[in-house]
Amino acid sequence: MGRRSIHCLSISIQNGAANCCKFNRWGTLVAVGSTDGRIFIFDFVTKGIVKTWTAHALPVSSLSWSRDGRKLLTASADTTVAIWNVIEASCMHRNDNQVLVLQLNYPPCLDELNPRSQRIITNDIPGAIEDGVSAIAFDRRANYLITGTNKGKLVVYDAKTLKMVSWGRQNSVQQIKQIVIPRRGNFIITNSQDRIIRTFDLNDILDCYYICGASTKAHSLYVWERTTGTLIKILHGTKGECLMDVQWHPIRPVILSVANGIVSVWTQAHVENWSAFAPEFTELEENAKYEEKEGEFDLDDEDADVDDKGHSQDSDEEIIDIESLKPSEILCSSDEEDNINSLLPDVTLKTGPLWFLPITPECDNTDTLPLPGGHFTGISLE
Template identity: 30%
Template structure:
């Protein structure tokens, strides 16, 4: 949809289910950077790439070594690679164009989420968030892993497991830790079980700053907006919080070093908190104060103007949409199926959700025509008015235009080669071409003639192999009664002849001819034998004519 002609009064957010995608049992989804391809991880260990424009399957990535459910999928920045994490503790990197697996690494724990480094077009580093241990940086080339700190106490003791608590049965349980890269991947933002946001340099693993979250609840999700200006956290206290990023996007580490030097009079946790106040500031909080529902897979819209979150309640498929000011603008209600994953299209007002049954629903805007808002020269009339024609209305050059001078420089060359960059992707600094579409591989259709030849040859073969079409056969195996065997082979089964029986109309005409025989004329001559045979071949040989 062309953005300039959208009615601003309608709101640029989805409203109804436009279509649904079905292929096996899908569990998680992710758009590529342009929003032209949609990757979906399935329950059987495969990854399906949908062409989002045609809503057809463009590629299916299947690994014979993996048959476990997919837990997350992630595109590289250029769109040529897909990282897939599965429940069998594996991480697989795929080449999308060729459909071949580049590498596969098996970790010690199952990764609930895995994200490629966003700073390069061909990344070899990824961030993995395992089920019961600290987030780690994984080198996909060598398989080396580096665990990250998950609490302030890890500064002296080194990286360890997330906070653990004993259940009623005495078994120690671990709280999964959420983490994500910054926009260009220089920092890793970790949300721990103590209600803290930790800023860690992924190269040396050093903890640079800490931001406490009000309430101190477990952080379940942490997501950056597309432009890197806002950070979203989803806590166990059923509140979605939006933080404004105060750090520059491309020089975060240097600014953090300067901040640490400016707070040399403080030490330990106080110093990290002081630096954290210069990194993130609370912008808005979202919650349902009536139902107090838990949130599933919250995220930003492509332009960061909207915040969306799915209800984690079982048996309902509800999606809540807020504007960035904190107002609830829409609640989308789908089928009676639980929601397990959610994604907003990068550039269009489209939300894609995944149900527990493995069906992907596409939510789009229900556009209504309002020409008074679209066309600037359109006037909406409340009642009929008599139109008065102008004197020069149908002139080739109206008088009003003769008076006005043309502001266009006709001698200026028009550039029809250079294309303007989309402002949504103006931050692209990659020299390599992005993969936006996959080439179609059409399947060959079987011609109708080949189908007829195949069916007739099968029918003739069944006659020769003992599937009798006649009741009587001669001593040499030939059919004795032709009327009982209407199918005969001609030119190797390429043509099929059938013996025709005379119709009732022909029998009536022949009966009338017998009752009223015509007198032969003097000039008439008896038919030759060839003409008689011709009549017999036209279907009259099976009728015997007798005079009563």
């Protein structure tokens, strides 16, 4: 990543200023919350808006997709949390859902939306009752609540009983400002007041991961290698911009950043080099007739060696399985479903995960459509 050049482009929002953004589980759709309370859904391939609606009266502060991509959880500065049907853009309720609420200088509480209830999480650490909770998050399976205090302590609670399971402390008494739970790997990442990003091992730590961090005072992104702590890359945005949000793409080396109401897409600048795949590749400047080699397309090459003939026959007789499907390790985390059908989208959009949203193309009245015979008709798409 450090040797390649970086390309940056912006996603346009219709007369709106972005405040936060969030990829869906597969990175095919991006939800953007604006300062005027609207929600924009972008197709990440085309970078076009496929759905938009007004969700809140004040700026949208946080977004979260459901696992199947059909629901979107939004939080706003108007102190409300809403769950939306992405296809219909309508507000809905979801059973057995829980939301973490953290108020300034107050203990965190766990809100259950249906049935409606509220429970306060108490601090049971000896000698640390007065420590305030400054950050909180669910683990990947929502079995535990991980809280960070203003004294640099990490406390783990059982999500059902709210009883303390374990706790530990950092090598600093600085306040923990943020807790991030990655999709893969059983570890957590903390961002503290001393401007140091730390990783904590829950079980085994996997290799080859990167951490992206930034300061809200400048539009500059820093990428570190997690295992060694080496700074790999610095991405500089426009000077003077105030950074609001940063999001990794789930499976691609792409980063989204929100600053001054604009969503920027950071990606690698790809350069085609076909000779790297085929050393004998030559670029043609004009049409040339291809001269095939002797026996190149023959089923039985008379001039080939005996060993080559046997290998060719074995490869022809090999049965290729095109019916069995295995879940992609890239799209699946370690707590993923084993059934491959649960990952495949439904073309009718009635069931299954929602990978993409359909959109009706906008055509002018003067547009014409070609017929199979090559003729054109004056019927327009409206």
